[in-house]
Amino acid sequence: MPEGDLKARNPAIAGLLSFLLPGLGQLYNGQPQLALLVFAIVYGGATMCGLRFIGALGAADPRGALGTVLFWGGLTTFAWLGGVVQAVFTALERAEYFLARYNHPLVYLGIVVAAYGLAPALLGRTVFQWMLTRNGIRTEQQVAEWRARMDALRSGTAAARRPQAVQAQSPSPAPTLTGAEPIELPDPEIAARGAATAIHLVLVGGPDGGVYDMHTAQPTCTFRPVPEASWTNLYANPADSLGVTAVQFRVVVDTGTTTAFQINVNLGNVPRGRAYFVEGRAAAPGDSRPSATVVRRGTGAVIRIVGETAERVRIEATVQCRQVLTE
Numbered sequence: 001m002p003e004g005d006l007k008a009r010n011p012a013i014a015g016l017l018s019f020l021l022p023g024l025g026q027l028y029n030g031q032p033q034l035a036l037l038v039f040a041i042v043y044g045g046a047t048m049c050g051l052r053f054i055g056a057l058g059a060a061d062p063r064g065a066l067g068t069v070l071f072w073g074g075l076t077t078f079a080w081l082g083g084v085v086q087a088v089f090t091a092l093e094r095a096e097y098f099l100a101r102y103n104h105p106l107v108y109l110g111i112v113v114a115a116y117g118l119a120p121a122l123l124g125r126t127v128f129q130w131m132l133t134r135n136g137i138r139t140e141q142q143v144a145e146w147r148a149r150m151d152a153l154r155s156g157t158a159a160a161r162r163p164q165a166v167q168a169q170s171p172s173p174a175p176t177l178t179g180a181e182p183i184e185l186p187d188p189e190i191a192a193r194g195a196a197t198a199i200h201l202v203l204v205g206g207p208d209g210g211v212y213d214m215h216t217a218q219p220t221c222t223f224r225p226v227p228e229a230s231w232t233n234l235y236a237n238p239a240d241s242l243g244v245t246a247v248q249f250r251v252v253v254d255t256g257t258t259t260a261f262q263i264n265v266n267l268g269n270v271p272r273g274r275a276y277f278v279e280g281r282a283a284a285p286g287d288s289r290p291s292a293t294v295v296r297r298g299t300g301a302v303i304r305i306v307g308e309t310a311e312r313v314r315i316e317a318t319v320q321c322r323q324v325l326t327e
Contacts (some may be wrong), residue, residue, distance in 0.1 A: 014091035018084045021112050025087025027102060029094065038083040045076035051131045133327075196323040197221055199235060199247055201265065204314035208267045208274060212244050221301070221321030229254035231294060231303055233319055241269050247317065249305060251292040261292035263305050265315060278307030278315055300324050 009029065018025025023039035026032075049072035056069055101107075195215035203209050220235045229252070236246040245266045252260035259280040266275050280290040290307035300321045308314050 009091040009094055011088045011091040014087040015084050017108060018087035021115050022080050022083050024108060024111060025083065026090070027111075028108070029087060029090045030100060030103075031090070032102070034086075038079065038086075041079045042076055042083070045072050045079060047127065047131075048072040049076055054131050197233070197235060198320040198322070199233075200318045201244065201247060202314075202316040203265070203276065204316070206274075206276070206311060206313035208276075209313075214244060214247070219321070219323035219325055221303075221319070221323070222325040222327065223301075224327045225254075228252055231301065231321070233303075233321070238269060241273075243267065245269055245273065247319075249292075249303075249317070249319075251294060251303060251305070253292070253294055255294050255296050255301075257291050257293045259290055259292070261290075261305060261307075263292075263307060263315060263317065265317075276309050276311075276313050276315055278305075278309055280307055 014025040014028050016025075017028050018038075021039075022042035023035035023037075026035035026038055049069060052068045052072055056066060195217060196219040197216050199212075199214040201212040201214070203212075214235065214237070216235060216237075220233050222232045222234075224230050224232070231249075231251045231253075233247065233249050235248065237243070238245050245268060247263075247265055249261060249263035252258060261280040262278070264275060264277045266273055268274060278290060280292060292303065292305045295302045295304075297320075300323065303317075303319045303321065305315065305317045305319075
């Protein structure tokens with residue numbers, strides 16, 4: 001039928017097209033601007049959901065990031081199904097219409113092929129790499145380790161925490177400690193000369209109480225100025241099954257002291273390993289006052305974190321970020 005001819009709309013076709021590709025039903029109904037809006041909302045929400053999901057896999061406590069994943073996933077689903085309903089009712093209200101240039105089956109088929117074939121082939125790798133980089137996963141080794149964690153989740157096994165790099169670790173002999181004894185932390189400048197990141201960790205109480213010193217030649221600290229200034233560290237050494245296998249934290253401050261932090265320490269590997277977690281803003285009554293302090297040193301920083309787990313294990317960590325990744 002040539003362009004400009006009068007034709008009856010089919011609500012079933014409008015709904016099916018919108019279901020196959022968000023916005024396509026609106027295009028069929030002669031609403032190209034609304035079609036672009038629906039397409040942008042659905043695929044923008046799907047992108048944010050994927051971004052937050054990758055971030056949740058690398059978080060010290062994935063439960064804290066689950067809410068944002070569900071929010072973007074719900075928004076995407078609502079916009080997609082809402083577009084289907086809108087397309088059907090619009091076709092019912094506008095029973096007849098004059099054909100436009102794009103009202104042709106080959107145009108609709110071409111759009112679907114482009115969206116599900118060409119776009120993923122041309123942009124899929126770039127978008128996925130952007131998601132990884134946005135969540136602090138940059139190197140090929142980090143990507144391989146992230147994929148290994150994904151495989152572990154799919155197989156139903158528990159992946160402890162996302163590995164980051166190959167590090168050297170030298171735990172000191174564990175002294176006998178009690179919760180009342182003060183802990184004197186050394187100046188982090190003396191730790192591991194030449195290392196990109198040096199960590200001095202003290203656990204007070206629990207079966208793993210002791211002092212641990214770690215360092216890595218590869219930077220594990222990341223500073224993100226936006227959307228809110230924050231420091232993260234993703235140190236991991238899964239090869240040391242008897243020592244500290246991961247120290248991960250997020251501190252939401254540029255410089256100064258805050259309680260807006262999370263820290264997670266893993267000792268040993270699952271299923272026999274143990275994890276110690278502190279949420280600074282969720283301290284229970286009776287807990288020692290949690291705090292995280294960031295002191296800038298040149299292009300790097302020294303970060304000190306103090307907190308107590310729900311099991312009454314006190315964590316004191318001093319992390320010297322000599323080389324810092326930024327976003």
